[in-house]
Amino acid sequence: MAASIPTATRSFIKFIGSELWFSTGYRTPSKCLTRTLTTQSVVSTDSEVTRPKRRAEKLSAAMKAFLKRAKEHESKINKYTEEYELGRKHLANMMGIHPDEMTQEHINEAIRYLLPSGLFDKGSRPQFKHPKDILPLNFDFPFDKAGRPYHYQYYTLLPNYHGIMSEAAWRMECLREEEVRIGSTGAPPQEEMKHLSEEYEWMDLRTFLNYFKSNHSEVVQVNEHNRFVILMTKLSKMRLREQDVAFLKQFGSPKTSEINVMDTEEIKKFYVNEQGRKFRTKNGYRKSAIAQVTVYAEGEGILEISGKGIEYFESQYAREQVLFPLVLTSSLNKVDVHARVEGGGEMGQSGAIRHGLSNALLPFVSQQMVNKLSLSGLLDRDSRVKERNKPGQKKARKQFQWYELKLVACLCLRHN
Amino acid sequence: MASVIYRIVSKQPSGYCINSSLLRSSSSLKCWQRCVTTFRTEISDPSEHSFEHEGQFYTIPKKDVQKIFMLNWMSPHEKNMNKMFQEFSILIRRPALEVMDILKRLNYNYPLTRFLLYGEMNAGKKFTMTHIMHYCRSQNWVLLTVPWANEWNCKRLDVSFNHHKESLFDLPVHSKILLEDFLLKNMSLIKEFTTSTTYEFSEHEASEQGIPLTDLISFGITRMKFANDVVGALLKELQILANNDKIKLLVTIRGINSFWRKTGQKKEKVQEIHAQQLTLVNQFMELLQSDTKNAVAMCSTESWVNDVTDRKSYLPTELMGKEGVDFLEPFLPIEVPKYGNAELQSVMDYYIDRRWIQAPEAKTLDGRAQIKFLSGHNPYQLYRVCVPL
Numbered sequence: 025m026a027a028s029i030p031t032a033t034r035s036f037i038k039f040i041g042s043e044l045w046f047s048t049g050y051r052t053p054s055k056c057l058t059r060t061l062t063t064q065s066v067v068s069t070d071s072e073v074t075r076p077k078r079r080a081e082k083l084s085a086a087m088k089a090f091l092k093r094a095k096e097h098e099s100k101i102n103k104y105t106e107e108y109e110l111g112r113k114h115l116a117n118m119m120g121i122h123p124d125e126m127t128q129e130h131i132n133e134a135i136r137y138l139l140p141s142g143l144f145d146k147g148s149r150p151q152f153k154h155p156k157d158i159l160p161l162n163f164d165f166p167f168d169k170a171g172r173p174y175h176y177q178y179y180t181l182l183p184n185y186h187g188i189m190s191e192a193a194w195r196m197e198c199l200r201e202e203e204v205r206i207g208s209t210g211a212p213p214q215e216e217m218k219h220l221s222e223e224y225e226w227m228d229l230r231t232f233l234n235y236f237k238s239n240h241s242e243v244v245q246v247n248e249h250n251r252f253v254i255l256m257t258k259l260s261k262m263r264l265r266e267q268d269v270a271f272l273k274q275f276g277s278p279k280t281s282e283i284n285v286m287d288t289e290e291i292k293k294f295y296v297n298e299q300g301r302k303f304r305t306k307n308g309y310r311k312s313a314i315a316q317v318t319v320y321a322e323g324e325g326i327l328e329i330s331g332k333g334i335e336y337f338e339s340q341y342a343r344e345q346v347l348f349p350l351v352l353t354s355s356l357n358k359v360d361v362h363a364r365v366e367g368g369g370e371m372g373q374s375g376a377i378r379h380g381l382s383n384a385l386l387p388f389v390s391q392q393m394v395n396k397l398s399l400s401g402l403l404d405r406d407s408r409v410k411e412r413n414k415p416g417q418k419k420a421r422k423q424f425q426w427y428e429l430k431l432v433a434c435l436c437l438r439h440n
Numbered sequence: 441m442a443s444v445i446y447r448i449v450s451k452q453p454s455g456y457c458i459n460s461s462l463l464r465s466s467s468s469l470k471c472w473q474r475c476v477t478t479f480r481t482e483i484s485d486p487s488e489h490s491f492e493h494e495g496q497f498y499t500i501p502k503k504d505v506q507k508i509f510m511l512n513w514m515s516p517h518e519k520n521m522n523k524m525f526q527e528f529s530i531l532i533r534r535p536a537l538e539v540m541d542i543l544k545r546l547n548y549n550y551p552l553t554r555f556l557l558y559g560e561m562n563a564g565k566k567f568t569m570t571h572i573m574h575y576c577r578s579q580n581w582v583l584l585t586v587p588w589a590n591e592w593n594c595k596r597l598d599v600s601f602n603h604h605k606e607s608l609f610d611l612p613v614h615s616k617i618l619l620e621d622f623l624l625k626n627m628s629l630i631k632e633f634t635t636s637t638t639y640e641f642s643e644h645e646a647s648e649q650g651i652p653l654t655d656l657i658s659f660g661i662t663r664m665k666f667a668n669d670v671v672g673a674l675l676k677e678l679q680i681l682a683n684n685d686k687i688k689l690l691v692t693i694r695g696i697n698s699f700w701r702k703t704g705q706k707k708e709k710v711q712e713i714h715a716q717q718l719t720l721v722n723q724f725m726e727l728l729q730s731d732t733k734n735a736v737a738m739c740s741t742e743s744w745v746n747d748v749t750d751r752k753s754y755l756p757t758e759l760m761g762k763e764g765v766d767f768l769e770p771f772l773p774i775e776v777p778k779y780g781n782a783e784l785q786s787v788m789d790y791y792i793d794r795r796w797i798q799a800p801e802a803k804t805l806d807g808r809a810q811i812k813f814l815s816g817h818n819p820y821q822l823y824r825v826c827v828p829l
Contacts, residue, residue: 327813334816340825343814356809 084171094165104155111152128153184240185248188275192255195271199262217263222392224260224276226253278392285398294321294387304387308380309405313368317380321388323360329377330364342374349382349402353389375406479786479793481532486540486575489532495782497790499529500574508577509570512587512621525794531783533564535776536571542772543575543736548688551731554768556696557740558756559776562820565740568776569692572738581688582626582678586618586724589695590745593715595704608719609707615667615720619660619674629687630654636680639673641666653677672723679727682734689735691727696739696768697759699725725767739768778817787819791826802829 115134116123131152139150151158166183167173175183177190199217206213227235232249236242252275260272294304297320305318327346329336337343350356361381365373382402386394397403411420418424481496483489489498500509505528514522522528539555546553557565573583592611630653639656640646645666647656653674660670681687699721703713715721728737741756756773757765779787788808791797801807811829815822 325813334813335818340814343816347810347813350813351806351810354806356806356813 087167087171090165101155101159104159108152108154115152182236182242182244182248184242185236185244185252189252189255191271192259195268196259196262199264199268203263215265217265219263220260220269220272222278222390224256224272225279226256226276285395291394292387302388304384306380306383308376308378308383310375310379311368311372311406311409313365313372313376315363315365315373315376315380317361317363317377317384319381319384319388320360320362321358323358325357326360326362328362336365337370337374339370342370345371345374345378346381349378349385349397352397352400352402353385353393355385355388359385359388378402379405479789480529485578486571487578489537489540489575491534491537493532494534494537495786496532497529497786498532499527500570502528504574504577508573508583508625511624512617513570513573513585524796529790530567530571531564531787532571533568533776533783535774536568539568539572539738539774540575543572546736548734551733552728552735552737554728554737554739554771556756556768556771556773557738557776558754558759558773560754560778560818561743561751562818563776563778564819565742565776566694569694569738569740573690573692576688576690579688580629581690582629584622584678584689584691585625586691586693589693590698590742592718592720593698593701593703593745607717608722609713609717610668610719612664612667615671616661616664618671618720619657619667622674623654623657623661627654633677633681633686635673635677639669641669647673668719671720675723675727679730679732679735682732685734687734689732691724691735691737693724693737693739695742695745697741697756697761697764698745700761700764701745728768739771779819779822780817781812784812784815784817784822787822788826797826797829799829802826 112126112131113123115131116126119126119130119134121130135150135152141149143149166175166178173179173183175187177183177186180186202213202217205211229246229249232252233244236244256272256275259268260276264272294302296302302321303318305316308315308317327334329346334343334346337346347356350359350361363377363380365377367373368376379402382397386397386403389397413419416424479495479497481489481493481498483493484498484501486498505522509528510519518528535557557568559565573585577583592614633653635647635649635651635653635656638646638649645663647659656670656673656677660667660674678687678689682689699715701715703715703718705713707713728739741754741759743751743754743759746759753759760768785808788797788811792803797803799807802811811822811825814825
């Protein structure tokens with residue numbers, strides 16, 4: 025929603041000058057969200073420096089230093105480009121190709137051949153590129169001719185970082201106002217507002233530092249990264265509009281990509297019925313009970329266990345075992361379940377159904393939920409089995425009663 | 441569909457009222473059209489209940505509770521509920537409404553009509569019977585109740601031999617309880633009536649013609665030896681009164697399939713006694729097969745009667761056996777089903793209103809769906825699931 029201020033208004037602002045800047049003192053959220061947050065491309069420096077000082081415009085000390093740095097940067101780039109061109113011609117000569125026909129791929133191949141390296145990080149291997157790919161060409165002037173900065177956070181020394189943080193904070197204020205307005209008046213929201221369905225992971229420290237260094241040449245610290253993460257998580261937990269989601273997606277992504285515990289094709293297999301319904305059958309095991317569970321997608325919540333409903337199980341604990349995977353995947357009334365159980369007792373059968381159910385639900389569920397299920401242990405067979413009876417004991421652990429007479433008898437025998 | 445205005449309360453989330461009313465699905469169309477979140481009516485007179493009130497609760501006034509139900513009919517579980525909720529309120533359900541509908545239109549000149557309620561365990565047969573009894577009491581019927589017929593089949597009861605017939609056995613204590621119960625319920629209605637013939641209980645003692653019925657009954661209460669005979673006499677008197685269009689009689693027997701089972705007792709510790717050898721059973725069977733006008737019998741087959749291992753079926757043919765079905769035919773079978781979706785929601789609303797469900801997660805839609813799943817649409821199981829909440 026950020027719109028750039030066109031040039032006419034900029035010139036208008038220049039001439040009106042200080043009055044306009046100070047009149048817009050306390051900024052409301054709606055106004056702030058329409059402000060520009062982009063810096064401008066630079067006008068050529070030489071023309072400004074060589075123009076005679078007709079209107080008594082004196083350059084400040086900061087401006088002078090800035091111009092000096094710009095000049096140095098430019099000279100550096102020119103030097104590097106000359107070196108690059110020279111080297112390129114030599115390389116072309118060595119390879120036997122015409123320098124105009126040589127592409128970057130040829131150069132890369134040649135470097136890999138001439139200077140092979142086994143370094144893991146490909147960014148630190150030897151490279152031969154045009155300086156425009158490596159160094160930033162545009163040396164931006166973040167302020168206008170009179171020395172007034174364009175970015176409204178320029179004097180924080182980290183304008184882009186603080187710009188992003190304050191934008192996030194202003195969005196939170198907007199959303200809070202909306203919620204209060206909805207709650208007090210009962211009117212529907214102006215735009216569609218939704219919670220994020222998955223947890224988002226924000227940029228880790230390295231990418232964060234890189235982002236600001238490469239794009240805006242700002243050096244950010246670890247503290248700033250911590251604050252950034254806290255703010256973004258806070259914002260992501262509110263009800264968001266589409267623009268807020270787009271804003272957040274610049275800095276984070278859903279958490280699925282990192283750990284994919286189970287990502288095979290077998291998990292996503294399902295069959296299709298004669299009537300066109302998707303289903304999947306899986307066996308579940310617990311102690312000595314075997315359950316065959318079929319799950320039909322796009323269902324109403326029907327449950328059938330060997331011809332009966334959930335009254336097949338009398339105890340509440342057994343019923344909750346069947347309920348648990350459905351509640352975790354939030355598919356209580358969206359899925360039909362048909363099961364057939366044999367062997368074992370009540371608890372064993374309910375555990376077997378749970379095992380089969382959670383395995384059969386996998387293709388109809390998001391990847392994040394698959395990770396959750398596998399980490400929770402619902403997909404594994406419970407390996408606890410009845411312990412064997414041992415000789416010299418009554419049962420697995422229970423021992424025969426200990427008599428004192430035995431000892432006395434032994435001692436008497438020995439004496440004799 | 442009528443348009444409804446909602447006033448949103450600040451503490452509840454905004455979409456709650458709308459969602460709960462839209463999710464309710466019921467068998468009758470009129471429930472669907474009712475888009476308001478109510479689960480109660482204020483009409484406590486059951487003669488005014490109609491199919492519009494299906495799925496709603498109504499409270500029985502305290503006087504009726506104490507007079508009719510408190511003594512023998514309510515189990516300790518229901519008495520607890522009465523204490524907790526400070527009221528006794530019943531869900532209005534379809535089987536009760538059907539029976540009441542039939543009762544309003546019956547031609548009472550025909551002989552005894554027999555209803556048979558059947559259903560799964562804890563499906564709500566007893567509460568339908570309470571509803572119908574309340575209705576009949578509001579129409580000033582005489583109520584004769586047998587709250588649990590399997591009591592006569594227990595072990596270690598005081599059984600004595602019958603004087604008149606040697607093959608039958610008496611149950612003095614239970615007949616005394618029956619008579620006491622009957623007297624307390626129907627005192628105001630029987631004041632005027634008198635006996636029509638003499639009844640001889642033994643050589644020396646007999647009741648004469650023209651004694652008020654209350655005296656007969658109190659004689660039976662005081663002299664337990666003759667209580668069973670008094671019961672027989674009472675039943676005959678009631679038949680005569682009903683045939684003469686003076687009273688209307690409602691007989692309720694809960695657990696009628698115990699009539700065709702063996703009792704747990706043995707005569708002189710050797711010979712087993714069958715329920716057909718009890719006088720009480722024979723007396724009631726005579727009453728059920730008689731041709732009295734102005735009388736209605738309401739029976740229910742319960743699978744509680746059987747042993748723990750035998751409780752899988754709930755159909756009357758399997759519970760009563762061939763003998764029972766042949767005896768009772770022709771009867772009107774009425775099935776008492778488990779809760780439908782609309783009824784479940786209104787019951788949960790009632791529990792929340794009475795503070796039986798207190799956990800905040802249980803009041804959300806997800807929580808309700810989970811409770812519905814766990815209870816399996818069974819009324820008693822729903823109660824048990826909500827106990828720890």
